Amino acid sequence: MPGMIEGLSSLRHARALSRRYFHDTSLLTKWLYIRRQLRKLVRRGGPIQLWLGMTYRCQCRCVHCCQGPYLGSDVSELSEEQLRELIDISRRLGALEVVLFGGEPLLRHDTIPLIAYAHRRGMLSHLFTNGILLDEERTHALKEAGLFRVNISIDAADAEEHDKRRRLPGCYEKAIAGIERLVALNIRCIIWTYASKRDVAQKNMSDLRGVIALGKELGVNGVYVCFPVATGNWACGQHEMLTLEERNRVRVFQSDPFVELEFPEETSPCRGGIRMLYVSPDGRLSPCPCIPYIYGDVREEPLDAIAKRMWNEMLHYQRQAGGQCIMQYPAYRRLVYGDDAPAITPLPCMQEPESTATTEQSE
Ligand code: SF4
Ligand code: SF4
Numbered sequence: 001m002p003g004m005i006e007g008l009s010s011l012r013h014a015r016a017l018s019r020r021y022f023h024d025t026s027l028l029t030k031w032l033y034i035r036r037q038l039r040k041l042v043r044r045g046g047p048i049q050l051w052l053g054m055t056y057r058c059q060c061r062c063v064h065c066c067q068g069p070y071l072g073s074d075v076s077e078l079s080e081e082q083l084r085e086l087i088d089i090s091r092r093l094g095a096l097e098v099v100l101f102g103g104e105p106l107l108r109h110d111t112i113p114l115i116a117y118a119h120r121r122g123m124l125s126h127l128f129t130n131g132i133l134l135d136e137e138r139t140h141a142l143k144e145a146g147l148f149r150v151n152i153s154i155d156a157a158d159a160e161e162h163d164k165r166r167r168l169p170g171c172y173e174k175a176i177a178g179i180e181r182l183v184a185l186n187i188r189c190i191i192w193t194y195a196s197k198r199d200v201a202q203k204n205m206s207d208l209r210g211v212i213a214l215g216k217e218l219g220v221n222g223v224y225v226c227f228p229v230a231t232g233n234w235a236c237g238q239h240e241m242l243t244l245e246e247r248n249r250v251r252v253f254q255s256d257p258f259v260e261l262e263f264p265e266e267t268s269p270c271r272g273g274i275r276m277l278y279v280s281p282d283g284r285l286s287p288c289p290c291i292p293y294i295y296g297d298v299r300e301e302p303l304d305a306i307a308k309r310m311w312n313e314m315l316h317y318q319r320q321a322g323g324q325c326i327m328q329y330p331a332y333r334r335l336v337y338g339d340d341a342p343a344i345t346p347l348p349c350m351q352e353p354e355s356t357a358t359t360e361q362s363e
Helices: 002-022 027-039 080-093 111-120 136-145 159-166 171-184 197-201 206-218 244-255 303-320 330-337 353-362
Strands: 049-053 097-101 124-129 149-153 189-194 222-226 259-261 276-279 284-286
Touching: 002 027, 049 080, 080 111, 080 303, 097 111, 111 124, 111 136, 136 171, 149 171, 159 171, 171 189, 171 206, 189 206, 197 206, 197 244, 206 222, 206 244, 244 259, 276 303, 284 303, 303 330
Parallel strands: 049 097, 049 276, 097 124, 124 149, 149 189, 189 222, 222 259
Antiparallel strands: 276 284
16 A cells, blocks of 8 residues: 555656646746756756745744744845846756745745746746735735745644644634635645644544645645654754654545645655755755755855755765655754754664664663
8 A cells, every 4th residue: 555655646746747847837937847858868957946035024933933043033135136146047057946935925025026037037936925915916916927836834724723833813814815815816826734743643633634624625726744844943843753653644645636745755855955955035055944054155155056065965965864854864963053963863764873873862
């Protein structure tokens, strides 16, 4: 049975990829994809996605936020012009998609113009949002701008539980209203959620089941499920990390084509630094928003030079980490946090016998 589920999941992935760039996309998008495939015949593909941290401002203060330690910090945000330049450089490197991340990206007035810019350049754009600002005017503007997809966070189908985890009363209601507007305008919309330790411990996993049922009821395009990551507010969150057994429990949902998991198998590759690059609101480059380790500053050094350095290092660490989330891998945690790295139990697929022993003893 697990073999069959794995086979189904990679088939689904391959089909989704070819549809993504060829179904209902511009000629320019199709050409960028073909150009990337041709280039891959002679050199490595490079990152597919450029993630832009638009701001550290946000209305919520979610318990699980990977940007938690930075939220509200007073940084000098990259300008719209600088962000456009990054989009152009990543496109030259072969990237096909731009992902606008936060904080809450819609708190910036130039987020929608940037989506329109990426669209004109033939790149697919994704917006991560808590949904609070998705009113009539903005959803229409997003449609006009040619947005490819919205990823909207819903932590639980129960309004009180969602608002509690987001520490903002009333945000569930606004997010649901936003989803309804997106669906009415036929904008691709994915509910982004995570499998919480508390929920997975329950026989029914009612939060997760509830979110999936809610997504179907609202008519979104699917539900994406992440596992908790040992970073941000949960940098010391060993008690929130799932064990292998708990992760496998969540994997039963894969038999539903409506559900996608970040890690369909234990050794599914982490995309950080290899298939995606992340630039923080103030221009620091790292492999993904969950990795607080800076490889360079795009205001001081060209993006491609930093990306190359990062690629080589990430390839090395990810091989050792068995493909899994590198924020749970002891050697990488030491690189990020130094010798006092908060201890997190490595996953069984991670090969580091000596460090594993040290970490386990220290807990
Ligand atoms: S909405 Fe997103 S950025 Fe804002 S606190 Fe929650 S997880 Fe963090
Ligand atoms: S390090 Fe990899 S697996 Fe972990 S959050 Fe980032 S992209 Fe995902």
